[in-house]
Amino acid sequence: MTFSNAHSRLPERCWAEIDLAALERNLMAIKNTLPPHIRYIAVVKADAYGHGIHQTVARLMHAGIDMFAVANISEAATIREIGSGWPILILSPILEEEQDFVFDYDIIPTISSLDEIKRFGETARKRNHPLPIHLKIDTGMGRVGVWHEQAQGLINAISDEKYLDLQGVYTHFSSAENDLSFTDLQRNRFLDTIGNISPAAGKNLLIHADNSSGINSFSDGNSFNAVRVGLLQFGVTPYPKSMLGRALVEPTFSFKTRIGLIKDLPTGVSISYGGTHKLNRPSKIAILCSGYGDGIPRSLSNRGFALIQGERCPILGNVTMDQTIVDVTDLKNPAKIGDEACFIGKQGDKAIRLEEFSEAANTIPWEILCSITKRVPRIYKTSFATS
Ligand SMILES: Cc1ncc(COP(=O)(O)O)c(C=O)c1O
Numbered sequence: 001m002t003f004s005n006a007h008s009r010l011p012e013r014c015w016a017e018i019d020l021a022a023l024e025r026n027l028m029a030i031k032n033t034l035p036p037h038i039r040y041i042a043v044v045k046a047d048a049y050g051h052g053i054h055q056t057v058a059r060l061m062h063a064g065i066d067m068f069a070v071a072n073i074s075e076a077a078t079i080r081e082i083g084s085g086w087p088i089l090i091l092s093p094i095l096e097e098e099q100d101f102v103f104d105y106d107i108i109p110t111i112s113s114l115d116e117i118k119r120f121g122e123t124a125r126k127r128n129h130p131l132p133i134h135l136k137i138d139t140g141m142g143r144v145g146v147w148h149e150q151a152q153g154l155i156n157a158i159s160d161e162k163y164l165d166l167q168g169v170y171t172h173f174s175s176a177e178n179d180l181s182f183t184d185l186q187r188n189r190f191l192d193t194i195g196n197i198s199p200a201a202g203k204n205l206l207i208h209a210d211n212s213s214g215i216n217s218f219s220d221g222n223s224f225n226a227v228r229v230g231l232l233q234f235g236v237t238p239y240p241k242s243m244l245g246r247a248l249v250e251p252t253f254s255f256k257t258r259i260g261l262i263k264d265l266p267t268g269v270s271i272s273y274g275g276t277h278k279l280n281r282p283s284k285i286a287i288l289c290s291g292y293g294d295g296i297p298r299s300l301s302n303r304g305f306a307l308i309q310g311e312r313c314p315i316l317g318n319v320t321m322d323q324t325i326v327d328v329t330d331l332k333n334p335a336k337i338g339d340e341a342c343f344i345g346k347q348g349d350k351a352i353r354l355e356e357f358s359e360a361a362n363t364i365p366w367e368i369l370c371s372i373t374k375r376v377p378r379i380y381k382t383s384f385a386t387s
Contacts, residue, residue, distance in 0.1 A: 013257065013258055014258070014289055015255075015256055015378070015379050016255050016379065017255075017256065018051050018055065018253060018381065019250075019252045020056075020382055020383075021381065021383045023233060023235075023252045024062075026232070027042075027060065027233055028063075029247045029248055030215065035221035037221065039208075039225060039226040039227075040067075040226070040227060041066065041069050041089065041226055041228040041229070042067070042233065043070075043228055044056055044060070044230075045069070045070045045230070046071065046370045049230060049366065051234060052380075053075065053078050054082060055378070057078075061082070067206075067226075069089045069091050069228055070088060070090060070091065071090070071092045072098075073098050073101045073102070076107045077101070077105050080106070087108060088107050089168070090108065090109050091110055091144070092110070093110070093112065093116070094110075094116075096119060099119065099123050100123065102120075108134055108168070110136045110144060110145075110170075111133045111164075113154070121164050124163035130162075130164070130165045131164055131165060132165045133158070133165065133167065133168075134166075134169065134170055134206070135158065135168070135169045135170075136169075136172070137171045137189075137190055137193050137194070139193075140173075140174055140185065140186045141172045143172070145172070148189045148193045151193045151196075152193075155196055166197075167204065168206035168207070169207055170207070171186060171209045172211065173211060173213070173214050176211065176213035176216070177213035177239045177240070178240065183217055186209070206226045207224050207226065208224060208225070208227060209224060209228075210224065210227040210229075211228055212229055212232035212233075213238045214227070215227060215229065215246065216246055231365060232249055234253060234369070235249040235250045235251040235252045235253070236249075236365045238365070251344075251353065251354060254346070255290075255295075255345065255376075256342050256345065257340075257341050258289050259288060259308070259341060260287050260288065260323070262284060262285070262286050262287075262335055262337060264282065264283070265279055265284075265285060267279055267282055267283075271285070271317030272301075272317030273317070273320060276302055276317050281329070284329045284331075284335070285329075286308065286327075286335050286341070288306060288341050289322070290324060291319050291324050292319055292320070294373055295371045295372035296343060297363065298319045300315055300319055300357075300360060301315065301318040302316065302318075303360050303361075304357065305326075306326050306341040306343050307341065307343075307351075307352060308328060308331060308335055308347075309332070309333060311331055311350070313326040313327055313328050313341070343357065344357050344368075
């Protein structure tokens with residue numbers, strides 16, 4: 001037996017389950033809430049929010065999306081290797097040294113400054129290759145994009161640069177999940193600004209603003225003709241629990257592990273590094289085969305839960321790099337080594353949603369998805385969507 005063979009036959013100690021059919025159903029559910037002419041830009045940066053860019057992108061190509069959006073050239077190049085023909089928008093600024101790759105991989109850069117217009121225009125002219133671009137307008141996010149009051153100069157400069165082909169304009173909301181009046185202000189600032197784009201440029205222009213939370217307040221299918229969706233397509237809702245989203249989506253991501261060891265310990269024993277939890281009764285504890293080295297946040301120490309036998313078992317003490325300790329004293333049936341424990345997802349009729357998991361960890365679902373480490377194999381459910 002070779003070592004590489006052994007590696008591929010090892011059982012999983014912890015794993016992420018990715019439901020690609022649910023991804024496809026979510027895509028349909030989101031599209032069904034929007035007017036039919038609205039184009040769908042699938043945001044798949046950061047390894048498709050930790051789901052694995054190859055499998056996610058292949059499934060979205062099959063399911064029917066109009067454009068991909070990523071953070072950098074390397075992610076865009078990966079999409080190009082998976083399939084040709086889909087437009088790819090890069091959402092982040094592009095470094096000068098990366099510029100040639102934009103042309104090599106046929107990518108659409110985001111433009112936020114006169115400097116970018118100048119240097120992309122020059123390269124496009126040298127290559128005798130007109131470059132499609134999207135102009136980003138900062139309407140209150142304070143990040144990428146030209147500040148809306150300064151946008152006119154860029155709009156003029158782009159129309160003077162014949163090698164730049166303005167194919168889209170967009171903005172990004174800072175607080176669409178919880179501040180509808182600020183989101184409205186951003187929408188209005190954006191629409192006022194793009195009113196100054198010449199009708200000739202505007203004919204085939206993609207006009208987009210809405211991310212996962214923006215979609216909930218999307219009502220203007222006349223002014224906007226595209227959305228840019230990341231989190232929601234993975235079945236995670238960014239808005240408060242009290243708010244029912246328009247699109248009924250289902251989670252695509254679960255995180256599971258196994259019990260590696262079970263121990264009975266007396267009252268008074270302290271658990272894990274720093275002894276932050278002291279047993280207040282004779283207890284049965286289970287040592288789970290995953291920790292922060294796999295992406296279980298240390299901030300869940302003494303706060304989070306794992307489902308075992310469909311019951312919530314509290315995390316005791318500090319989460320460690322490779323193990324997390326939970327209390328299994330109260331389980332009806334004795335826990336066994338090798339039993340499955342579920343940190344995110346469903347077990348029996350109980351579930352821990354990513355929204356709850358990330359709130360307990362004092363962070364946001366986006367960060368949790370991006371923090372599941374390379375050590376964790378992704379296991380894909382590849383059945384076809386039925387609804
Ligand atoms: C510019 C931009 N548009 C769209 C998205 C997608 O946002 P969401 O994941 O909330 O749908 C992001 C994500 O960070 C983004 O940076």
